[in-house]
Amino acid sequence: MILEIQHETAIEYSQPVTEWLCELRMEPVSDAAQRCHSFQISLGRPASIASYVDGFGNRVHHFNLLRPPTTLRILAASVVETDQGGVGPIASQVVFPEAEPAEEWQLPLEVVDYLPLRGPVRTSPLLDPLLAQLRPLPRMRVGIWVCQVAEHIRGRFEYARDVTDATSPIDHLLQHGKGVCQDFTHLMIAVLRSFGVPARYVSGYIHRPNKESQSHAWCEVWLPDVGWTGFDPTNGCPVNHDFVKTAVGRDFSDVPPNKGTYRGAGDEKIEVRVATRTLDRLPSLAWHDQLAPLDVPSHSVLRTAPVYADDADLQQQ
Numbered sequence: 001m002i003l004e005i006q007h008e009t010a011i012e013y014s015q016p017v018t019e020w021l022c023e024l025r026m027e028p029v030s031d032a033a034q035r036c037h038s039f040q041i042s043l044g045r046p047a048s049i050a051s052y053v054d055g056f057g058n059r060v061h062h063f064n065l066l067r068p069p070t071t072l073r074i075l076a077a078s079v080v081e082t083d084q085g086g087v088g089p090i091a092s093q094v095v096f097p098e099a100e101p102a103e104e105w106q107l108p109l110e111v112v113d114y115l116p117l118r119g120p121v122r123t124s125p126l127l128d129p130l131l132a133q134l135r136p137l138p139r140m141r142v143g144i145w146v147c148q149v150a151e152h153i154r155g156r157f158e159y160a161r162d163v164t165d166a167t168s169p170i171d172h173l174l175q176h177g178k179g180v181c182q183d184f185t186h187l188m189i190a191v192l193r194s195f196g197v198p199a200r201y202v203s204g205y206i207h208r209p210n211k212e213s214q215s216h217a218w219c220e221v222w223l224p225d226v227g228w229t230g231f232d233p234t235n236g237c238p239v240n241h242d243f244v245k246t247a248v249g250r251d252f253s254d255v256p257p258n259k260g261t262y263r264g265a266g267d268e269k270i271e272v273r274v275a276t277r278t279l280d281r282l283p284s285l286a287w288h289d290q291l292a293p294l295d296v297p298s299h300s301v302l303r304t305a306p307v308y309a310d311d312a313d314l315q316q317q
Helices: 101-105 128-134 142-156 170-176 181-194
Strands: 002-013 017-024 034-042 050-053 059-066 071-082 199-206 214-223 227-232 243-249 258-264 268-279 300-304
Touching (some): 002 258, 258 268
Antiparallel strands (some): 050 059, 199 243
16 A cells, blocks of 8 residues: 655744754654655755664654744655555464573564663553463463453553653553553553563554544564564554554654754644545655645644743753
């Protein structure tokens, strides 16, 4: 399937700022499951945009603006071709051994960093009852157990916005019983890592035909016989051609789509809109000049506290 994706970030300041720095992790990856054919960033004003690859292999674009306008608009547009996929962890024939999985599997060095519980994916007394319920049996197929963990999270917790935020640890979801895809993914990662199964956070998009498309998060698990494979605990399904991956990391803090700082006084307000549509064929090289305007509501709003002009600290977005 060929998808066109538009990700618009509108930023508004209540007072002028003197400097604004930004990192974007919005370029879709190219791997065995998808190919990014085109990617374009538009800022609405001249800027020098540079890029680098971070420690997790993600493409990061960064730039800074001196005395930017009080209203900024970032549009990241891409064309991605995705494959059907959809098999997920259940394709694995690996079973849980009597000993700890990590010891018997002889994990490669590049996946070891996806085992410790850290940051929002942390140990918590609230997690212990869930671990007791989901403890795998010896010789049980790991891939089937992974799917059961995701289904359990989806069935027990309610999807609801404005209950948690980008910095919320898994305690908040466990306490309130509500959260968004980010929280569901963090919790699934915590359960998998607790039993020695490497798991990582994936940031990207989900195309939903006849529904509002959105930025999304899901989990990838590493299994010795299939490598990294994805499963979405929010929708209870393996990753398929409706999913577009942009970045991977240990948790959300490694892969925020938009991360930056600004210097100045006043409040900051951020609105995000995402739109996807299918294409019959790959467009021309000048496809971004004929992008249809976004006709979707903003799906997230972030307000930050004011920073006074004589404060030398930089305000985190």
